[in-house]
Amino acid sequence: MSPEETRDPRTAEVEAANAAFYETLERGDAAAMDDLWLLDDGVSCVHPGWPVLSGRGEVLRSYALIMAHTEYIQFFLTDVRAQVAGDTAVVTCTENILSGGPAESAGELGPLVGQHAVATNVFRRTPEGWRLWSHHGSPVLMEETADDAGPAPDDDEAAGS
Numbered sequence: 001m002s003p004e005e006t007r008d009p010r011t012a013e014v015e016a017a018n019a020a021f022y023e024t025l026e027r028g029d030a031a032a033m034d035d036l037w038l039l040d041d042g043v044s045c046v047h048p049g050w051p052v053l054s055g056r057g058e059v060l061r062s063y064a065l066i067m068a069h070t071e072y073i074q075f076f077l078t079d080v081r082a083q084v085a086g087d088t089a090v091v092t093c094t095e096n097i098l099s100g101g102p103a104e105s106a107g108e109l110g111p112l113v114g115q116h117a118v119a120t121n122v123f124r125r126t127p128e129g130w131r132l133w134s135h136h137g138s139p140v141l142m143e144e145t146a147d148d149a150g151p152a153p154d155d156d157e158a159a160g161s
Contacts, residue, residue: 014089017130028067072100116140
């Protein structure tokens with residue numbers, strides 16, 4: 001049997017729910033975002049650099065604010081790992097994010113910025129399918145490379161001349 005044949009079908013369902021979460025955010029669809037979260041008030045969310053948001057209303061308001069103030073956002077997910085245990089699933093991934101701010105001129109795209117975050121998304125299975133219970137995103141600090149540090153001093157500068 002191949003690994004795909006022995007794979008728990010719930011894993012593919014959770015991966016699809018995780019992908020739908022990011023696609024919904026990219027589209028800026030607040031109604032669809034509402035449908036992705038559990039209906040109970042025990043949901044939580046941590047956006048990179050934000051405090052913990054608790055409760056369905058607070059979490060959904062945060063996404064509405066993000067979507068209203070983001071001209072463009074696209075997620076390229078890597079390192080996606082899903083684990084299912086009963087009616088709970090955990091998905092970890094790296095969010096490679098391309099986003100844009102407001103344009104200076106009408107009809108143009110604003111400056112694009114690349115960012116990286118790691119995320120943990122916790123899902124619970126409901127009669128309607130897998131729903132988000134918690135999202136936690138943390139920024140990834142990129143290591144500085146020699147190219148980022150600027151030009152290397154020449155031998156005279158290095159010697160203190």
